[in-house]
Amino acid sequence: MNARAAAVALRDVHKRFGAVHALAGVSLDVPQGEFFGLLGPNGAGKTTLISALGGLARADSGTLAVMGHDVTRDYREARRAVGIVPQEVVFDPFFTVRETLELQSGYFGLRRNGEWIDELLERLALKSKAGANMRSLSGGMKRRVMVAQALVHRPGVIVLDEPTAGVDVELRQTLWEFIRGLNAAGHTILLTTHYLEEAQQLCSRIAMMKEGRIVALDSTASLLSEFSQRVLRVKLEGCELPPALAAGAARDAAGWWRIPIADIAHVEEALRALRAAGATVASLEVAEPELEEVFVKIMHREDAVL
Amino acid sequence: MTGFPTLLYKEVLRFWKVSFQTVAAPVVSALLYLVVFAHALADHVQAFPGVTYLQFLVPGLAMMAMLQNAFANSSSSLIQSKISGNIVFILLPPMGPMDLAAVVRALTVGLGVFAATLWIVPIPVLHPLWAIAFALEGAALLGVLGIIAGIWAEKFDQLAAFQNFLVVPLTFLAGVFYSMHSLPPQWQTVSKLNPFFYAIDGFRYGFFGQSDVSPWASLAFATAALAALSLVTLQLLRSGYKLRH
Numbered sequence: 001m002n003a004r005a006a007a008v009a010l011r012d013v014h015k016r017f018g019a020v021h022a023l024a025g026v027s028l029d030v031p032q033g034e035f036f037g038l039l040g041p042n043g044a045g046k047t048t049l050i051s052a053l054g055g056l057a058r059a060d061s062g063t064l065a066v067m068g069h070d071v072t073r074d075y076r077e078a079r080r081a082v083g084i085v086p087q088e089v090v091f092d093p094f095f096t097v098r099e100t101l102e103l104q105s106g107y108f109g110l111r112r113n114g115e116w117i118d119e120l121l122e123r124l125a126l127k128s129k130a131g132a133n134m135r136s137l138s139g140g141m142k143r144r145v146m147v148a149q150a151l152v153h154r155p156g157v158i159v160l161d162e163p164t165a166g167v168d169v170e171l172r173q174t175l176w177e178f179i180r181g182l183n184a185a186g187h188t189i190l191l192t193t194h195y196l197e198e199a200q201q202l203c204s205r206i207a208m209m210k211e212g213r214i215v216a217l218d219s220t221a222s223l224l225s226e227f228s229q230r231v232l233r234v235k236l237e238g239c240e241l242p243p244a245l246a247a248g249a250a251r252d253a254a255g256w257w258r259i260p261i262a263d264i265a266h267v268e269e270a271l272r273a274l275r276a277a278g279a280t281v282a283s284l285e286v287a288e289p290e291l292e293e294v295f296v297k298i299m300h301r302e303d304a305v306l
Numbered sequence: 307m308t309g310f311p312t313l314l315y316k317e318v319l320r321f322w323k324v325s326f327q328t329v330a331a332p333v334v335s336a337l338l339y340l341v342v343f344a345h346a347l348a349d350h351v352q353a354f355p356g357v358t359y360l361q362f363l364v365p366g367l368a369m370m371a372m373l374q375n376a377f378a379n380s381s382s383s384l385i386q387s388k389i390s391g392n393i394v395f396i397l398l399p400p401m402g403p404m405d406l407a408a409v410v411r412a413l414t415v416g417l418g419v420f421a422a423t424l425w426i427v428p429i430p431v432l433h434p435l436w437a438i439a440f441a442l443e444g445a446a447l448l449g450v451l452g453i454i455a456g457i458w459a460e461k462f463d464q465l466a467a468f469q470n471f472l473v474v475p476l477t478f479l480a481g482v483f484y485s486m487h488s489l490p491p492q493w494q495t496v497s498k499l500n501p502f503f504y505a506i507d508g509f510r511y512g513f514f515g516q517s518d519v520s521p522w523a524s525l526a527f528a529t530a531a532l533a534a535l536s537l538v539t540l541q542l543l544r545s546g547y548k549l550r551h
């Protein structure tokens with residue numbers, strides 16, 4: 001494993017499926033140890049990109065490398081360096097949870113992997129199901145087994161393709177606690193998800209894809225500060241918004257005013273202005289910048305190409 | 307090869323977990339063929355001098371069961387994994403699939419057929435090494451063909467078509483129930499183009515020391531067919547045909 005290489009390095013990757021240009025020149029570097037988010041609407045090319053990283057799909061042109069290993073020329077080392085949790089819940093109905101993990105270890109040439117399998121079962125709350133057939137598990141449990149399968153060979157790069165779809169809140173928290181621990185231990189995490197609040201909380205850097213291209217790539221904090229803002233949401237009774245606060249404000253269908261505020265200290269100034277105007281505040285809340293707003297703005301930009 | 311022993315273990319475990327269907331059922335089918343055909347034809351057919359029809363039938367039925375089960379093992383494992391999607395767990399690690407488990411299943415079924423027919427009709431084993439060689443050859447041939455079918459088929463009915471319109475006719479027309487010499491000359495020529503015929507004829511030689519063609523010719527023809535299919539399979543796996551997009 002090359003210590004200085006990027007965990008994931010993509011250069012001008014193209015992939016077509018017939019008339020569909022699924023990847024239209026994607027270039028990207030994810031440094032080692034990063035918790036990286038890959039976001040985009042359905043059909044943006046995220047899963048194709050992940051498939052190409054894992055060798056499930058072959059790029060028409062361009063290069064892809066994992067931990068410095070080219071996924072085509074040096075595919076054995078590249079595949080040992082990456083663990084992928086596929087988007088679809090898939091399992092082999094012939095085997096138990098433990099057999100599934102033992103077989104997956106064997107595929108990577110690991111003969112005595114029992115201790116790590118036990119730890120995975122413990123930390124993913126699957127210990128009591130170790131002897132259960134895969135068919136008997138709930139959807140959330142099957143997904144956690146898939147996470148364990150991706151980790152049996154302790155890969156440096158862990159790719160999670162919508163890992164929390166259909167997983168209940170408690171199990172989701174367990175999963176994220178585990179993944180955060182792996183990231184803290186030095187593993188690089190590449191996450192795709194439609195739960196943007198999860199990406200906002202977890203990812204230090206984010207790429208957004210649209211129609212096979214990366215249309216935004218920056219730290220989460222920079223994206224939030226550039227494309228979203230903190231707003232004071234107020235509902236007024238029996239009066240209109242004072243002119244002093246009207247600049248940039250907007251009212252939604254439910255009657256809430258959204259007043260942009262640059263800093264949390266400006267909340268008091270806005271309240272003072274409301275009181276001075278004799279306005280009665282029925283409800284009030286401060287909404288922090290949201291990745292969802294960033295996502296919507298970027299996806300609707302006409303020139304959404306970097 | 308990394309992971310290869312695990313894949314073999316997985317495939318053997320897979321068929322063994324449903325051994326009622328994958329081992330016991332083919333043995334019972336072979337027994338039924340034996341009982342029915344023996345009753346209907348025993349007095350009418352003399353295949354080899356000094357060999358009763360019942361004795362003649364047993365190696366043929368055993369080999370037919372082996373061929374069909376070798377094909378069923380590799381092809382069904384692949385198509386099930388493809389359709390359910392769990393084939394990703396084999397495609398993601400750094401290794402390639404092989405067909406040895408099909409051979410293991412075929413030999414298990416073959417041994418089962420012999421064990422079950424032993425008390426009905428004892429047969430000699432004059433050249434056991436020839437019998438073992440052709441058992442391995444036939445099972446490997448159909449195991450590889452099963453991989454090709456499993457890779458090519460995208461639906462269960464495509465696989466069923468492959469099995470019903472190719473594998474079953476070729477096994478039935480390979481001399482399981484009759485000696486090739488009892489056929490009209492033109493059908494003898496057609497039979498000689500069927501690689502399954504050589505597997506069955508050579509296998510029979512291992513028991514009776516008699517066959518329609520020389521066991522060396524059978525070995526050469528069956529090995530050539532196995533080599534050709536293996537090369538096609540390796541090329542399919544290398545290219546990722548219908549497996550990697």
